[in-house]
Amino acid sequence: MRVIFNEELKAVGDGLDQMAADVSQAVHGAGQALLNTDLDAAQAVIDGDQVIDDLEADLIDQCVRLLARQNPVATDLRVVVSSQRLAATFERMGDLSRHIAEAVRRSYPNSPLPPEAKDLFRQMQEFLDMTADRLVTMLADRDTKTAEQIIRDDSILDDLHHQTFALVLDDSWQGSKQELIDVVLLGRFMERMGDHAVSAARRVVYIVSGFDPSKEPDKAGEDNEG
Incomplete structure (x- = not known):
């Protein structure tokens, strides 16, 4: 039975x-x-979002079967339950990516972003590209150092997101009402992707160590030691 469980968990x-x-x-x-x-x-x-949705459904079904048939305990239970939550987190990141793509399709051939917002959103996207690559490495290696880096760096994206509000509220804003809505919504979608990446990183740390880190893993560790 253990061999079967290990194969299903893999x-x-x-x-x-x-x-x-x-x-x-x-x-x-x-x-x-x-x-x-x-x-x-x-x-x-x-088009690719449906593939992500289908993967989530399959993974949740697999996890439910493992819980029902194998009755895992301790570390194994932690892995199975956390895997369900990771699947849901990744599915949501896929949805947010789709929302951004749909905004582009709706606005085409124009951009949903006014020229004055492009540089700020480029910085946000560069951060998300780096974070997305880190997620792949983190999952493949169950790498808690990469996970903690994702958690630690989240404030960078939060700061950029706050700048989107400053942009549209500034007296110099010349964009249309639709552009204002798009800047606010797209900024929110991107900030939420960062939040979901943090959630995934925290889940990986929990799988590996059994410890659920705070937004500042090093500080949390110090608090626990004290």
Whole structure:
């Protein structure tokens, strides 16, 4: 029975690795679509979202079967339950990428972003591209150092997101009402992707160590030691 359980658990892990890779591709594609007004890239992200949704459904089914048939305990239970939550987190990141791509498709051939917002959103996308690549590495290696880096760096994206509000509230703003809505919504979508990446990173740390880190893992560790 243990051999069967290990094989099924490995299949879950392989599925999560595939989800992380697909989500990373969606994040990169949504950014390319947004910054380059690339309709083909946008449509690829929209079409690919169903694959991510199907993977999530399959992984949750696998985890439910493991819980029902194998009755895992201790570390094994932690891995199975956390895998379910990781699948849901990745699915949401795929949805947010699709939302960005849909905004590009709706606005085409124009960009949903006014020229004065492009540089700020380019910085946000560069951060998300880096984070998406880190997610793949983190999942493949169960790398807690990479996970903690994702958690630690989240404030960078938060700061950039706050700048989107400053941009549209400034007296010099010349964009249309639709552009204002797009800047606010797209900024929110990107900030939420960062939040979900943090959630995934915290879950990986929990799988490996049994410790659920705070937003500042080093500080949390110091608090626990004290």
